[in-house]
Amino acid sequence: MKKKLQVALDLFKTEDALEILEEVADYVDIIELGTPLIISEGARVVKTVKDKYPDKIVFADIKVMDGGNVVPKSVLEAGADMISVLAASDDSTIKGAIRIAKEYGAKVLVDMCSVKDIAARGKEIEAMEPDYICVHVGYDIQETGADPIEELRKLEGVSCAKAIAGGIKLDTFAEAVASPAEVIISGGGICNQKNRRETAAKMREIMDSYLQK
């Protein structure tokens, strides 16, 4: 299976995101423009980053909850390669987001953040054929100690490609890479570190050596 490293830029300013990308972009496959960044800077940040990094997958973490075929338009117009919609939203919202993303040749990640019955909702989401289902331990519950790698096991029977997020750092990275997830997402685990470049490089090395096994 291919594996991808995604850095989540959960910041407020485009300049700060670009500064971090100078340090880590060489090592990541997917650049996530985090929800706080998109809310703060709008779809403009998508265009700025895509223009600067045309070879990277640019993911706009817009976490759509309603208006699935409307809300994503601005980031898709700006060049996003992938968008997110919440699994907790209505099926019609998810289907709408998938439909409009397809029109723009983009992918959709369905974020399972706050879904109580991951196994059951996972089956329903799989039938809608998104590109990824993301098991995500959100910021507000990370202090409960919930572990996205553990949570991912609840999707065992689901064949859709998976992503995991929520507090993944260098010390849990190898375990995350060895999990069935194709995309490993790390925000604070890279961006809040003293030496971001070194951290991202180590994550890349862990992923690449796992893939060579």
Ligand SMILES: O=C([C@H](O)CO)[C@H](O)[C@H](O)COP(=O)(O)O
């Ligand atoms: O999606 C995220 C969160 O809901 C804030 O918008 C984060 O990007 C995701 O949790 C990854 O960040 P870390 O948990 O800091 O690794």
